[in-house]
Amino acid sequence: QQGTTADMIHKIVPLIAYMSKFFTLKAGDVVLTGTPDGVGPLQSGDELTVTFDGHSLATRVL
Numbered sequence: 001q002q003g004t005t006a007d008m009i010h011k012i013v014p015l016i017a018y019m020s021k022f023f024t025l026k027a028g029d030v031v032l033t034g035t036p037d038g039v040g041p042l043q044s045g046d047e048l049t050v051t052f053d054g055h056s057l058a059t060r061v062l
Contacts, residue, residue, distance in 0.1 A: 003036035 048056040
């Protein structure tokens with residue numbers, strides 16, 4: 001599966017602005033929003049790669 005923020009129903013900036021009305025977000029906080037349509041659950045051994053601002057981080061699901 002593959003997706004980007006362009007696939008999201010709610011865009012990032014309005015989502016963070018809305019959440020910030022209810023609690024304080026701090027550096028390092030992670031916001032989980034779900035996945036694009038048509039994807040399945042993670043399984044042991046799956047590899048996740050996140051790319052942000054030209055930098056990538058990869059890990060495997062245990």
